[in-house]
Amino acid sequence: MISFFISISLYGAFCSPLERTGSAFFIFGDSSVDPGNNNYINTIPENRADYEPYGQNGFFPKPTGRFSDGRVIVDFIAEYAKLPIIPPFLQPSVDYAKGVNFASGGAGILSETNHGLVIDLQTQLKSFEEVQKTLAEKLGDEEAQRVISGAVYFFGIGSNDYMGGYLGNPKMQQRYNPEQYVGMVIGNLTNAVQLLYQKGGRKFGFLSLPPLGCLPALRALNPKPKKPNDEEAGGCFEEALALALAHNNALDAMLKTLHYMLKDFKYCNSNLYDWLHHIINNPTNYGFKDGLNACCGTGPYGGIFTCGGRKNIKDYQLCDNPQDHVWWDSLHPTERIHQLFANTLWSGPSSSVAPYNLQDLFLDRQITIGDIVDHNPQSQY
Numbered sequence: 001m002i003s004f005f006i007s008i009s010l011y012g013a014f015c016s017p018l019e020r021t022g023s024a025f026f027i028f029g030d031s032s033v034d035p036g037n038n039n040y041i042n043t044i045p046e047n048r049a050d051y052e053p054y055g056q057n058g059f060f061p062k063p064t065g066r067f068s069d070g071r072v073i074v075d076f077i078a079e080y081a082k083l084p085i086i087p088p089f090l091q092p093s094v095d096y097a098k099g100v101n102f103a104s105g106g107a108g109i110l111s112e113t114n115h116g117l118v119i120d121l122q123t124q125l126k127s128f129e130e131v132q133k134t135l136a137e138k139l140g141d142e143e144a145q146r147v148i149s150g151a152v153y154f155f156g157i158g159s160n161d162y163m164g165g166y167l168g169n170p171k172m173q174q175r176y177n178p179e180q181y182v183g184m185v186i187g188n189l190t191n192a193v194q195l196l197y198q199k200g201g202r203k204f205g206f207l208s209l210p211p212l213g214c215l216p217a218l219r220a221l222n223p224k225p226k227k228p229n230d231e232e233a234g235g236c237f238e239e240a241l242a243l244a245l246a247h248n249n250a251l252d253a254m255l256k257t258l259h260y261m262l263k264d265f266k267y268c269n270s271n272l273y274d275w276l277h278h279i280i281n282n283p284t285n286y287g288f289k290d291g292l293n294a295c296c297g298t299g300p301y302g303g304i305f306t307c308g309g310r311k312n313i314k315d316y317q318l319c320d321n322p323q324d325h326v327w328w329d330s331l332h333p334t335e336r337i338h339q340l341f342a343n344t345l346w347s348g349p350s351s352s353v354a355p356y357n358l359q360d361l362f363l364d365r366q367i368t369i370g371d372i373v374d375h376n377p378q379s380q381y
């Protein structure tokens with residue numbers, strides 16, 4: 001605790017006004033963090049959210065393309081970092097100096113995932129290289145490099161590789177067993193992080209995978225549904241849960257390795273899986289009434305992905321109070337979940353967010369190696 005207060009006061013006392021303008025924020029990912037890039041591409045209605053009732057809570061004047069009743073996690077993080085809302089890369093004439101968001105609903109880490117319908121991670125990285133060039137032209141090499149090395153790079157991606165990309169893709173399951181597949185996904189994510197590090201990035205944040213099998217869509221598809229008298233608020237799709245856990249464990253190991261391999265590599269990771277699983281099973285402890293059913297959708301658990309009536313099945317139901325629900329639609333949580341998890345990533349204790357929380361990264365706080373060795377976010381909850 002003591003070092004916490006000292007680093008705060010040093011920050012206030014010695015940072016020049018220029019340095020205090022803060023870190024830029026670059027975002028890569030899927031629908032968990034897409035602010036509307038898919039509004040600008042040719043894709044299917046399932047990969048878009050620029051129609052009602054998406055965005056219905058009125059924070060934005062009309063649907064933006066966010067897969068939520070309002071904001072998503074990176075909007076809250078930007079607010080806490082005193083940044084403006086980070087714009088989608090494809091929005092015309094955006095200014096990149098405070099960062100930009102490359103995420104695309106439906107995207108995977110592997111380019112095979114939803115190929116042709118999304119902006120995959122490789123393409124998102126190519127766009128980042130364009131942004132880096134533009135910044136250098138606008139600000140000069142030195143200032144651009146300062147922006148790049150001072151920025152926080154955030155990843156919210158991977159769910160689609162396991163859902164559509166693997167569980168929904170028998171050919172992929174024939175070619176790779178789960179362990180090989182996770183290795184391939186993590187291998188490609190590692191390459192992405194290393195590329196950004198080579199470009200000058202030093203500070204990284206990760207949204208680990210949620211308990212995928214408990215998404216209303218997967219709960220509804222579960223081949224082994226809940227037994228009567230089963231105590232656990234169960235019926236989560238076990239195979240999807242196992243893949244998410246394997247991915248998160250591999251991600252954690254990968255980040256520890258990069259921390260030792262790459263000088264000044266700093267990261268924030270947290271256990272979204274356990275965090276969300278606990279809320280799903282104990283919704284009332286967190287002020288929710290329903291941890292199982294989507295607010296917007298149809299069928300069992302609202303698990304048929306029809307929210308908005310733009311897809312093949314037009315029928316959908318909408319709940320009265322999204323803030324009572326963990327799940328907004330069949331695949332995505334409500335704004336309240338985004339906000340609660342943003343709070344955890346921003347200022348969570350090292351027992352749950354490690355080795356740095358996002359506040360540490362944005363404010364350039366230092367911690368000791370001991371903190372990294374002692375606190376494993378996978379094992380402490």
Ligand SMILES: *[C@@H]1O[C@H](CO)[C@@H](O)[C@H](O)[C@H]1NC(C)=O
Pocket residue numbers: 110111112183184185186187188191
């Ligand atoms: C990245 O994914 C591709 C499939 O898209 C795979 O062939 C390749 O081996 C992966 N790379 C790594 C480093 O795992």
